Amino acid sequence: MSNTQPLTVDFTQEDNVLQILPRPSLRSSDNLGWNGIYVQQHQQPAWETPEYAHTRHMLLVHSANVTVRAERWFDGRRQQEQFGGGNNIAIVPATVQHQANWARESPFTLLFLESDRLRQIAYESVIAGVELMPQYAMPDPFIDRIGRALTAELASNQFGSRLFADSLAIALSIHLLRNYSNLLQPLREYSGGLPQRKLQQAIAYINDRLTEDLSIVAIADELEMSQYHFSRLFKQSLDISPYQYVIRQRIEQAKYLLRTTALAVAAIATQVGFANQNQLTIQFRKFAGTTPSNYRKQL
Known part of the structure; x- marks a missing residue:
């Protein structure tokens, strides 16, 4: 393990990424306007990082298709790891000194959560002093699904993803507090719905x-x-979640325009709030069981 002075880095700054990793990220959520969560997609060669700490909580979501042997240190405590075969998640809390190496080129996604987000949720449950605990490589299907959903959003790079990312960030924060923090009592469960x-x-x-x-x-x-x-x-x-409600309302608006106008499907997509015709078609099929064009033909 290196004896050099530990670094504190902010991976939202590309020059900070290159202090730790040899290549910049393939994609990031920089230009998507997401709140409280920051996502990067990486493809990195075999490497050993210096010792460093993040300004945010970091979750590593490793590709399930590549098996990689690795080593990780948390505050000087070393453990051998193997990613793949279900062990696809590692958690590095903000400010925790951390170092890692891995033996072959591998793809992975990094999710960064603002520390204040977790503290705020805990505060609303009248719980103070909650800390996220470091986790070596482990299976967590819930975090894996969220990571892959956010990676897909990066790849689409489409307008209209803020509400989706917000919903996943809140769900992820609650999951982390319940499963990987020093929380000693349940989070408060709100009931009764909105007034x-x-x-x-x-x-x-x-x-x-x-x-x-x-x-x-x-x-x-x-x-x-x-x-x-x-x-x-x-x-x-x-x-239904706020995100699901918005999508359903947009689909209902699209149905109305398909029934009552001769507008092209691409024009309807833009008019009801989707980035393009493809995005409308994907969501329309989920909620209506058919494509917009087929829906119009069946009228």
Whole structure:
């Protein structure tokens, strides 16, 4: 293990990435406007990093298709690892001194969460002093699914992903607090749904801005609520998440335009808030069981 002075890095800065890794990221969420979560996709050769600490919590989501032997140190404690075969996740909390090496070129995704996000959720549950605990390579299908969903969003690089990323970031934060923190009591479970006035206010706000790149932050701020509190109670009220509600409303608008106008499908996609025709078609098939073009033909 290196005796050089440990570094503190911020991977949102490319020059910081290159202090630790030999190649820059393939893709990142830099230009997508996501709140509280930052994502990078990497393909890195066999390497040994210097000792360093992150300014944010980092989750490594390794490719399930490549088996890699590695070693990792947390605050000087070394452990051998093997990624692949289900062991695809490692967790590096913010400010924890960390070093790693791996034996072959491998693809992986890095998820970075703001420390304040976890603290805020814990604070809303009247729990103070919660810390995330380091985790060597391990299986966690939930984190794996979130990592792959966010990686797919990076690859699409499309307008309208903020609400999706917000929803995943909140779900990920809750999962981390429940499973990988020093939390000694359950998080408070909100129940009963949103008060009717707040629910109507949220629905009106969303419906007035369906074509915008909505975010949970903006909707929760409009209701003068926290993101976590709003998200949980909204889903209890309608049995779907804010993201699912927005997509359904856009699909309903698209159906109306398909029935009542001769607009091209691409034009309808843009008019109801999708980035392009392909994005509309994917979501339309999920919710309506057919494509927009076939829906129109069947009228």
